[in-house]
Amino acid sequence: MLRGLDISDMLIIDRLELAFQPGLNVLTGETGAGKSILLDSLGFVLGWRGRADLVRQGAAQGEVTAWFDLPDGHPAHAVLQEAGLPNSDELILRRINTADGRKTAWVNDRRCSGEVLRALSDTLVELHGQHDDRGLLNPRGHRDILDEFGNLGPRKAAVRTAWAAVGKARKALDKAETAMEAIRAEEEFLRHAVGELDQLAPEPGEEAQLDTRRRLMQAAERIRSDVVKAYEILGYDGAEGAMNNALRWLEGAVDKAEGTLDSAITALGRAMVELDEAQSGIVAAIDGLSFNPIELEEAEERLFAIRALARKHDVAADDLAVFADSLREKLSALDAGDADLADLREALTEAEATYDTAAADLSQARTKAAGKLDKAVSAELAPLKMDRAVFETRITDETAGPEGRDAVAFTVATNPGAPAGPLNKIASGGELSRFLLALKVCLAGGQAGLTMIFDEIDRGVGGATADAVGRRLKALAEGGQVLVVTHSPQVAALGAHHWQVSKSVNKGMTTSRVTPLDAPARVDEVARMLAGDQVTDAARAAAEALLDG
Known part of the structure; x- marks a missing residue:
């Protein structure tokens, strides 16, 4: 609820402070006194886009401050929280416009953007008038208005959820189809590569083993010759025979040596044991150096094949087995792809069916709500002396989306037999005002805490019709707050609070002032x-x- 408005140096207002009240607040005054300036100033502090030349002539800057009461649960609290702004039961908006056009805004003494101001304004103030392109005259908002009137929030949520599920299922299918196309494009390569790898069947570490074995076999002939010579020298006709003879001669002389040969005999025995171990090792080496030339050829062929395949696929030789597994996985995906795609297509079909059901339910509910709204508006038009006018909520098909498949537009026919059309194109000024008022009375539920402003909505009507307009405004203000700029005495007389807007000229300077009456x-x-x-x-x-x- 708007509690106050403080304006400094805006157009013909030098300084003005207003304190508004709950209920129906009326502002009256002669044409040109400055009533529209109050709305321009309020729109400025709320971030609305309007006229640029707002600063009073000769002033360095203009400033507007507005403060609102915010009860618990007011939607402005959510906007403040999301924007990271101070949040309490009072909201103070302040905005400055310098003479060169720069604008600066504060919310509860914290700097903020015009975007945040506009988001707050949508929860705080609603303007209605012949030039209102933000509310009921904007066809883009008619569907949301109908949904709010019909309490269709849960059904809309179901449609949004179903639409999101359709998008998710379609995205999964598109991704799978794209992946399958990529795999199919290289299917011939995959099958050939897997065939080569399977035929060769390389194992991790095999390349190093083959290389070592190959080099060993290549040098085996020369190495074996030297090793055999060493074995022969150490054999019976060489070192072994000489050591046996020496040991035999020493053992024959030991009895007469008085113990002097004992250590030598012992050492020679140990040497005989070591020599035997050396001979065994040499024999094993000779056996290992024996090879079949065909084996060398086969080892070289396999080694070269492994290295060639590694170069071909640009992987390390030890990684060929892992690489082969990755190719097999792609082939498996390809082989199983048709089944997977079938499952994904079925999931998409099911998601679309769920959406169709939810959208159809929402469309049916909208049609039912439209009938109730048309009936309610018609009931309001009669007291406004428009009992022959026809209001109709038209629902037509549109492309499916998160809000369903319905386009909604409010149309009117002002006289029987006359063609129906959009509100702002068919109705005259006075008729339009009354249509807007009738609509607003029907839609007022569920908008607690919203200040409604009607800018000369009674223009073009008088007498009993003006009285009916005033009484509807008064009823609309019960339990809330309505501000009305009016030239109608019937409407002004029904206000709970009344301000007069006037202007005066002092020393060649025109100023406007507002006086509570x-x-x-x-x-x-x-x-x-x-x-x-x-x-x-x-x-x-x-x-x-x-x-x-």
Whole structure:
């Protein structure tokens, strides 16, 4: 609820402070007194896009401050929290416009962007008038308005969820199909490569083993010759025979040596043991160096084949087995791809069916809600002296989306037999105002905490129709807050709070001021609205009658 508005150096306002109240607040005054400036100033602090030349002539900057009460649960709290701004039961907006056009805004003394201001304004204030392109006259918002009227939030949520599921299923299918196309493009290569790898069947570490074996076999002939020579020298005809003879001779002389040969005999025995071990090792080496020339050829062929395949696929030889596994996985995916794609297509079909069901349910609910809204608006039009006009909520098909398959537009026919069309193209000024008011009365539920502003919505009507407009506005303001800029005495007389907007010229400078009116002053103002410049006793009497209800 708007509690106050402080304006400095904006257009013809030098300084103005207003304190608004709950209920129906009316602002009256002569044409050009500055009523629209108040709305321009409020729109400025709310971040609305409007006229650029707002700073009063001669001033360095203009400034507007507005403060609002925010009850618990007010949607503005969520906007403040998301923007990381201070959040309490009072909201203070301040915005400055310098003479050179620079704008700066604060929310609860914290700098913020115009985008945040506009997001807050959507939860705080709703403007209605003949030039209102943000609310009921904007066809893009009619579907949301109908959904709110019909309490269709849960059904819309179901449609959004189903639409998201369709998107997810379609994305999964597209991804799988793209992957399958890529695999099919290299299918011939995959099958040939896997065939080569399977035929060769390389194992990790095999290349190093083959290389070592090959080099060993290549040098085996020369090495074996030297080793055999060493074996022969150490054999019976060489070192072994000599050591046996020496040991035999020493053992024959040991009895007469008085123990001097014992250590030598022992050492020679140990040498005989070591020599035997050496001979055994040499024999084993000779056996290992024996090879079949065909074996060398086969080892070289396999080694060269492994290395060639590694170069071909640009992988290390030890990684060929892992690489082969990865290719087999691709082939497996290809072989199983048709089944997987079938499952994904079935999932998409099921998701689309769920969406179709949810969208059809929402469409049916919208059609039902549209009938109720048309009936409710028609009931409101009768007291507004438009009982012959026809209001119709038209629902047509549109491309499926997260909000369903329905396009919604409010249309009117002002006279029987006349063609129906959009609100802002068919209705005249006065008719349009009354259509908007009737709609707003029907849609007012569930908008607690929202300040509604009607800018000369009673233009073009008078007498009993103006009285009916005023009474609808008064009913709309019950339990909330409505601000009305009006030239109608019937509407002004029904206000709970009344301000007069006037302007004066002092030393060549025009300024506007707003004065709260007490009971006697209200009589004078309503009388002026009835009679014009010359206020008569009869006009005052009529004003008192209007104010008495």
